[in-house]
Amino acid sequence: MPQQIKRLISAFAIVILLFLVMQQVLKPSSFGVSGHYRFLAIQENKLKELQYAGSESCIKCHEDIHIEKSDGYHAQLKCEVCHGPALRHVMYADKFENEELPDSLKLNKPDERKDCAVCHRINAARIKITFDTIDNSMIKQVDPMKHNLVHKKTKVELKCIECHYPHQP
Amino acid sequence: MENHLQDLHEVLSKVQGYVYPNEIELNWSILIVLYPYITGLVAGAFILASLERIFKLHILKPTYGLALLTALSFMLVATMPLVSHLGKPLRAYEIMVTPHLSSAMAIFGFVYLWYLMVVLLLEIWFDYRRDMVIWANETKGIKRFLYKALSLWTTDISPKAVALDKKLGYIVTVIGVPSAFLLHGYVGFIFGSIKANPWWSTVLMPVIFLFSAIVSGIALVMLIYILLSKIRKQKIDMACLDLIARYLFYILLIDFVLEGLDQIHRIYEAEESFEVLHMLVFGKLFYTMFILQGLLGTIVPLLTLGTFQFVQPKEKIRKAVYLVTSALILIGVFFMRWNVVIGGQLFSKSFYGYTSFKIGMIGTEGYLMAAVWIIVPFIILSFLLWLLPPWKKKDEDADIQEV
Numbered sequence: 001m002p003q004q005i006k007r008l009i010s011a012f013a014i015v016i017l018l019f020l021v022m023q024q025v026l027k028p029s030s031f032g033v034s035g036h037y038r039f040l041a042i043q044e045n046k047l048k049e050l051q052y053a054g055s056e057s058c059i060k061c062h063e064d065i066h067i068e069k070s071d072g073y074h075a076q077l078k079c080e081v082c083h084g085p086a087l088r089h090v091m092y093a094d095k096f097e098n099e100e101l102p103d104s105l106k107l108n109k110p111d112e113r114k115d116c117a118v119c120h121r122i123n124a125a126r127i128k129i130t131f132d133t134i135d136n137s138m139i140k141q142v143d144p145m146k147h148n149l150v151h152k153k154t155k156v157e158l159k160c161i162e163c164h165y166p167h168q169p
Numbered sequence: 170m171e172n173h174l175q176d177l178h179e180v181l182s183k184v185q186g187y188v189y190p191n192e193i194e195l196n197w198s199i200l201i202v203l204y205p206y207i208t209g210l211v212a213g214a215f216i217l218a219s220l221e222r223i224f225k226l227h228i229l230k231p232t233y234g235l236a237l238l239t240a241l242s243f244m245l246v247a248t249m250p251l252v253s254h255l256g257k258p259l260r261a262y263e264i265m266v267t268p269h270l271s272s273a274m275a276i277f278g279f280v281y282l283w284y285l286m287v288v289l290l291l292e293i294w295f296d297y298r299r300d301m302v303i304w305a306n307e308t309k310g311i312k313r314f315l316y317k318a319l320s321l322w323t324t325d326i327s328p329k330a331v332a333l334d335k336k337l338g339y340i341v342t343v344i345g346v347p348s349a350f351l352l353h354g355y356v357g358f359i360f361g362s363i364k365a366n367p368w369w370s371t372v373l374m375p376v377i378f379l380f381s382a383i384v385s386g387i388a389l390v391m392l393i394y395i396l397l398s399k400i401r402k403q404k405i406d407m408a409c410l411d412l413i414a415r416y417l418f419y420i421l422l423i424d425f426v427l428e429g430l431d432q433i434h435r436i437y438e439a440e441e442s443f444e445v446l447h448m449l450v451f452g453k454l455f456y457t458m459f460i461l462q463g464l465l466g467t468i469v470p471l472l473t474l475g476t477f478q479f480v481q482p483k484e485k486i487r488k489a490v491y492l493v494t495s496a497l498i499l500i501g502v503f504f505m506r507w508n509v510v511i512g513g514q515l516f517s518k519s520f521y522g523y524t525s526f527k528i529g530m531i532g533t534e535g536y537l538m539a540a541v542w543i544i545v546p547f548i549i550l551s552f553l554l555w556l557l558p559p560w561k562k563k564d565e566d567a568d569i570q571e572v
Contacts, residue, residue, distance in 0.1 A: 002333055004298060007321035008291075015286070023266040036269055118181055125187035125521035 051085035054078075058086075061094065065167050072168030082115075082166070083107040116160040117144040186522025195514045195526050199539045200254040205356045205378065206506045207247050207542070212353040212379070213386010214240040215289065215345060220416070222342045231406045232413065234559025235397070236390045237293050242550035244285055250542050251277075256533050273359060284352045288345040293557075294319075295338035299326045300562050315556065353382040360509060367442035368449075368513040373431045380424035385502035387417045388495040393550070395492050403560075407484055411477075414491055418474035421498065425467050428505075445520040453523065454512050457504045466501010470494045 033039035055078045059066045069075060080086050089105050096105070110116075122141045150157050160166075180193055218236035221229040252261045269275035298320050305316035354375040360366075361374025391413050398405045435443070450458055473494055477487065516523050529535040 002330060003325045004321070004323050004330065004334065007323050008294075011321055012286075019266075026262055026266045028260075028263060031263075031267060036267070038263070123186065125519075 188517035200250040209382030388498040392495040461504040
């Protein structure tokens, strides 16, 4: 066999061998335990801190609001959609019954016009147009810069929540 | 955590109309634009080299070695945008030691290895083996060791052995051309096969990617050849350059027509996604698509190169125009990749809305990172040109019969 062919074959053999050895050494230990992935990755992700508690967890302490909300237009909205992730609040808030909550446990109170506009501003993509009607019942839309912007008499700017109670709009 | 709704607000202000939650952020950003771009340059440069070899176009000889080394330098970097996009440098190697046979994405590992090890390295090795043996005897120290190691300590440079090199090199080239097509066709396939995305999902995608790849690769070699001759104060071989320019013109023309066909097809079909794509193209992609890719990257080069097929101005003018044109084409093809990769993620698959894309300077997905992966291949290329200068090859073609 010519010299260069011999050398090439051995070079390739070494590279392949090296790869196989490296593969044994470098492959993560939990790889392939239950499929083509690093099994312990699931464990790692489980260790991540939870943020959300879920709406049911609020009932224990805010039953009144839960009841109000359940027969209003916002019934399907989960509390944390507006108030933000609340797990820490749920775990530690009862220590502060009738007192000011520490900042770390306070939640958002999205009471500005722009906060309601996140969902309610005019959005062409949320209107269903059939051949003779325009149906915006998917979610009612208003123009936050026009809809009852100021008080009729005093002319001060009004927040949405001054007319619509957010838990029962 | 406190700013939850503020964040939501900020996020939603990037959005027009209705988009699904997982479409707000673009997961594939500039590094994924670079990946098909760089692979395309490799495939294109290699195909230019093969033209010389397979069709025996000896006029192209001055760029043969250069094209191969260019392909190699970019090939060595081709995986880096992907790996740095994954953002876990400490366990990046894991992706390489856990090959997967049925994932379209993971097949890149095989396509890449085949192309690098079996095609590029082998072809270059057969091409340079004799020279490396000679150079090893002429140099001293580390360089000598490098030559020895690279030639795998072979010593046989008898005419018989060299003829065998030529023969095997030729076979590798013949295998290499379909492999280069496969390499870049594969990259097009990655996008073309995503049926949920009407901007990507077309069977023409691999073909379009391939032709734009050849275009960009040839333009790159042309640019490097002109610049290198300037740097080395060597005379440019105009016959060679003109021929390259002619091929560039033809292939650019085919590429243009293919992409046009694709669009005509889309327009005539006018599927339900058409509206959203139409607005995308005339809105967010207007500059990158019509100005950068279309006008500067395609029409202008087509006009200039096309004119040169009929009227040949003075050498000096041709040189300058080739320089500018090749740079324009390189920019154009880059933005073609941009329009595919970024464009495909800007509209919602509900067809009811758009998100927007803003790219930062720093960070693992920023301009600087991308610039690094464009510059590194040139550094590698300088090193390779120093180590294996194609112009110093002691060619004794005359007394060695080609196959």
